[in-house]
Each structure stands twice: as C-alpha cells, then as structure tokens.
Amino acid sequence: MGSAFYSSAGHKPVAKAVHTLNQAGARWVPVNKSFIALTKIVLRSGAERLGLATLAVTLRCVTHQGYRHLVLVNDDQYIQIAAAGRVEEFIISSQDLMCVPDNSLDVCRAMTLPVDYQQQRLGYLLAQPRTDYSHVGDAALDARLSQGLQAVADEIVRTIKRYQTRYRAIYVYGDQAYWIGNSRVLRQLDQRIEKLAHLNVPVVIRGDKGTGKVIAARSLHCQRFSDIVPFIESDCREWQDAAVLSILQSLYTYAKGGTLFLRNLDALSEQGFAVVRDYVARRRRYSGDPQGDVRLLFSLSRREAVGAPGMVAWLADNAADLLLPGLQERRDDVRDLVRFFIHELGHGIEFDFTADAWQLLEMLYWEENVEQLKRLVQTLTLVSQEPMIGIDLLENYLPPQDFYLR
Template sequence: MTYEPELPANSSPADAASSTHKPLHHKPVAKAIHPLNQAANAKWVPINKSFITLTRIILKSALERFGLVNLAITLRCVTQQGYRHLILVNDDRDIQIAAVGRVEEFIISTEMPMTPPAERLSAAEAVTFPVDFQGQRLGYLVALVRNPRVDPGDEIQDHPSASDIKYRLNRVAEEMVGVIKRYQTRYRAIYVYGDQCYWIGNSAALRQLDQRIDTLASSALPILIRGNKGAGKIIAARALHCERHTEIVPFIESGCHEWEEDAATSILQALFAYAKGGTLFLRSVDKLSGENLRVLQAFCTQRTLEKTTKGHAESVDIIFSLSRRDAELPASLQRWLSINTVDLYLPDLRERQEDIRDLTRFFIRECALGKEFDLTESAWQQLEAFPWTDNVEGLKRLIVQLSARAEHPLVDRPLLEGLMVSLD
C-alpha cells in the first residue's frame, strides 16, 4: 500500500507556509502502511516440520558440545483442527485461547523415543531449565548428563557441576528463543505485511545475525543496516522492529531514492506522523541529494532531542539502510553516520552456504506451481559454489526459470549450468 505524504494536522503555520513555496511530492514514497489490528499479533507459532527439524538441530548440537546423554525440550502448545501451535501469550491475559483448542505439552528430543535406556533414567541426574519468552514460561529443557558410573565407556575428563550445566542450558534456551522470535517475525510477514520476507535457514552466519539483532534492539541510536541487494535488509529491519515491539505498532518504510528535491521536510513530517509509536525504516539513505540529506540530519537531531522528553508512544525508532554494504559515501555523510548510528552488517548468500539447500527447497515449493523436483548432488554442489551476486533474489530467479524448464523429477548439473550463465 502506498500514499502521498501530506502535512500532519498538528504541523505548525511555518511548516504550512514553507510547503506553499515548494513543490508537493507526487510520487509514492512510503510502503508497508498497515492497519493496527491487535488480533493479528502472533500469539502462537506453528510447531510444524521445519520448526521441529530446526529445534532438533539445536538440541543435537548442544548434545555434542556439552557431553550430554539426552536433551529434550517440553513446550506448552494448543492443538486446533489437528495443527499444533506454541502458545506465546499468557492464559491469564488471553483466556479465550483455552477455547480454541486443547492445551498440552509437546516434547522434542534428541532421542526417539525420548525416554533413554531405563538404567540411565535417574531423577537425581536429570537437570531441568526453564525456557521463557517475553516474561512467559513456554516450557523446560530437560538434560541427562553423562555419568562415568553409568557410561563406563565414555572418556570424561571433567564431570560438569550443576552450575556449569545450567549455564550451558541457558545458552540452548537462548538459541530456542531466537528460533521462536524468527517464527514470530515470519508470522507477521505473512499475516500482517502480506509477503514472504523472512529468514530461511540455520547457518552460523544467520544465527550470529539473530544474536546481533537482539543486542542492537536496545540501542538508543538509530541502526544503520549495511547489506547488498537481496541480502534481506527489509527482513533485518522488521526483525529489529519485532524485537523492540511485542505488540503490533506502525512499521513504515520509505525509499530515499524516490524522494524529490526540496520535498524532504513534508515527506519526513508525514512519515513521522504515520510511524508514531513504532518504527520508520529509511532505505538507501546514501541516495539522498545533498539538500534532502541536510534536512534529514536536522530532522533526526530534533527528533532525538524530543525522544528524551516524550513518552515512547510519541517517539519513533529510526532504522537506515545503504544501497550496498560497502557503498562509497561522501565524507560528511560517513562522519555523520559514524557518530549517530550503529552498524548492522548483513551476510551475503555466499557467507550462508549452509542455507542454500533450505532456500532452494522453499523456492521450489513456492515457484514450481505444483511441480515437484529435486537436484542431483552434483547440481547441489554447483549451487553452493556459485558467487550469487544478487544473493537470495538471484537464487529465486534461477529457481523460477528452472521450474519452467525442468522436465524430470531430478535436475542434473548441465541444465542448471545453462541457466546460471545468465546470472553471472
């Protein structure tokens, strides 16, 4: 949805007078203006195949790192019409949730079935750790620790203390909360923003990015997202927004390259009026003209001062992005950004090689129009070795072309190579 900015009702006479001497902006410069429907908030996330798979990856990784016999997580869920969802709200605040389905506990474990051998099942050796999300108890991690008396064949140099185990389980719980936040952002992308902009994969680079976003969410300074085309700047901005705001509040985005000369004042007034209490995401700030940039800098300085005196409901969180991760910036802009923002670097797809298969399979489901096919191992290796100049956008274009040309359920390397030539 787009709009043409107007002066807000509470603008000053001076602002109105200045606008009569400057051309009104007639291009749509803002996107993602959505009705604030609190009922659309992500009150639960689906415990589907991908969620279970990702959870098992995290649990198995912790099992190997920390020398555990078994690690499981119990999650409070609601089952409705045969589908299981993780509850993200407190029943006391939203008691209607009990009416939509049966509340139960669901267990995901590193062992199938969860119960380990009977001789290892000892309440004295099991350690539990709570998993909390936004002040609510979602469930518990349950760990069985290796014991030299029970596992005589295992070489254990140091038997971890209870405090060591709880520290390690806390790290696992933080990873699980990161997964839940990602699924909550996915829910908003689909049901609030109406698109498919969300992270897919579980590479080390993506997990580190999640942690960086968690850290930056508490920053008092605006965030500057540095990423190349197709790296997911809009996803990162929404993730920051979701981390800061658990409820549905305005998220407004605008491309600075679309702003007309001498229109920055009226544009910014309208954008801030719409984004009040939420987030304003200004894309490609390096594409602003010199005059519009000076207006933006003065406007941000004024709003920063106001933020210290007004409540959060009246303030606006600002997020910037550059058109490219290492865009060449004028010295004055570089200096201003270094003082007034905090950087968030996004990895390119070649730095997320572990995610390529997940992304490819996702695009096959989305773009193949019901056609199912897979790739030979040689073709998969070709995909993973490609530099991907346009990142995820380039991969999606390739899968769209491949879907139209694939005649067999197994795509081989020659067909793939022929289509990849156009991506170089």
C-alpha cells in the first residue's frame, strides 16, 4: 500500500495502527510530576475562584514497579496484580507542599467532598476557608461553596480523562500530546468532546495549526472506548488521487472496531473527495448505521478551510463540528502553559517573568498557537541567565509585534 501515498518530507508514517495491549495497562495512570502539575493548576484556580486558603485532593494510589499510580478501577484483583506495594492516600495541594498532609489544613474547619470516577471513590476534596470566612450556620454560603467544590471535583475528573489520553499517547501512540490549562474555554471544550464522543455520527475537527487537532481526535477516541482498540490515523495530503479507494478500503479494515481519523480532508482534490464521499455513503447503506463498525473522524488544515466543491455542505449534513479554540481565545491558559513548559523543558532551570512581560505574553496573537508559545519557552530556557525575564529580553525573541498584537 506504500505506493499509494506521496513520500512526505519528514518521512512520517502515512497511517498509524494501534494494536491491542494488556488491558490492565489502561486501568491506572502514573502520578508523576506532570499529573501533579495539571492537578495543582485545577486546585489553585479553584481556591482563587472560591476564596479559599487551601484546596487539596486526596487520591487512592498504589505503588507499581517503583512508581506511584492512580487506580482507576474498583477491583482488588487488578490492584493485587499491579501493586508491589500497599494502597496509600496521596495528597496534592494548592499550596507548594505535596505528598504529606498540609499543616495549614484544619480538619475541623475544612469542608470535604468526595471525588468519584466511573462509579468508584477516588478520594476527597479538602477545602480550607480563609480565617476571615465562616460558613457555619449560613446555608446559602454552604450551598454555593459545595456547588463550587463540585465543579472543582468535575474538573479533576476531566483532568484524569485528559491525562488518560496523554498516557495512551506516550505508551501506545508513541508521542506526548495533551492540553494544558484550566480556562473556561478549555473546560467547555472538554464538555463538548464528552458529548460528541457518544453521538452516533462522524465528527469534523476544525482548528488552526497548534490548536490540538490530534489531541481532540484521541480524546474523542478515548472517551468512546474504555479499552484499547484500533486508532488509525492517515493524512490526506499524502494520498494519490488514483489510489484513494484502495487506501480507504485498507484503512477501514485496519480500523475495524475502533476509530479512523482522516487528517486534512480539505487537501483532497475534487476527484479524491468524491471518492471519500461516495465510499462513506456506501458503508452507511451497507451497515444501516451512520458509523458502522468504525468511528470516523475528520480534520481540516485550518478552522475556516473550504476544500473541494461541496465539501462544506457535505460535512454540515453528515458530521458534527468540533471547533478548537486558538490561544487568543485561551488567554487565561497562557501562564499555566508557560509554567508547564518551563517545568518540562527547562532541565531544572526555573525562571519567571516580570508583570509587564506576562502582560505582553497574554496580549500577543500566536499564529501557530501553543506550538509557537512552546518554542519561545524552549528558546528562553537556553538563553536566560537571570531568574526573572523582563520585557526587553522577551521582545528580542518575538516576531514583529505589529504582526502579532491583535
């Protein structure tokens, strides 16, 4: 089938197949520094939003091959097979202290809320009000705080689901791709993915470069399938017109029982798109099901891409839209993203930005979105000699501002 594709400059595989692995491997995720960083983002945001002194979460973990894992099943047999050590409670706090109970938590005054995942108890949220706040005897304040804490618990569960996508990306798909942040826009995107994942129609993912189209596709796949089943990814830019039908037939065979993700659908010629359109229609008539035995996902190269004649109308009639926000719509995530990249890419080098430098970062229009922001942080980790980066140094590594400020 290799001759059916154009040779890409990067020599990337034209289709990626995921084979069935040990099913126990999908039942927990490692509680490592990345997971802790993502959870702390949620806790700090929640503590600030609710006016709390401290917000923490306790999670049930096991030690497996020397690493702490969050258990995502309520089955002692799997725990016994996986764990070389004992089940333990691990605490992550909005404060800097981790791994042991925070001394600032007063259990007599703290509010608690269970955190449940797939009908099992993962742990509890612990909320410590400020010293100048008392909710005792005020039912209305108690109700509002409980509602706010439930929203934080839901965000933690979504973080776990997002991290599962990352876990599969690392150990199954062979790369690392996941969303960072806790903005309202990103939370709404998580909710939209949860809804679309269980609709019985194809999904077209619309987003510009660097907005996470592959992440979105894998998130839809992971939300729909709890077990590890085929996720087949192919880039339409590498297809030859004369071979589109044979490519589709092969890809559908590989993706049976799982997901087929066709990237850059708008890159197809009018002839190539007509073949895809007719083939999908035949599959539907044959199976009597909009999805059949394959979950079909598309992506476009740009959010407003048009493609071959009739493509826009066909997608509107046959697929649900998933619009990915650009970084300009996720300005509240910029600080979380920058700090996460410093932590991940800095090789132990830590630095911060002055107030005006932070303001500039949040004002910029990033043409390539998160990818471009990540490259900037990576450059700064190499050139920074001071613990605090000011606007003068920052501007040396930015493109002309009249192009990026919007």
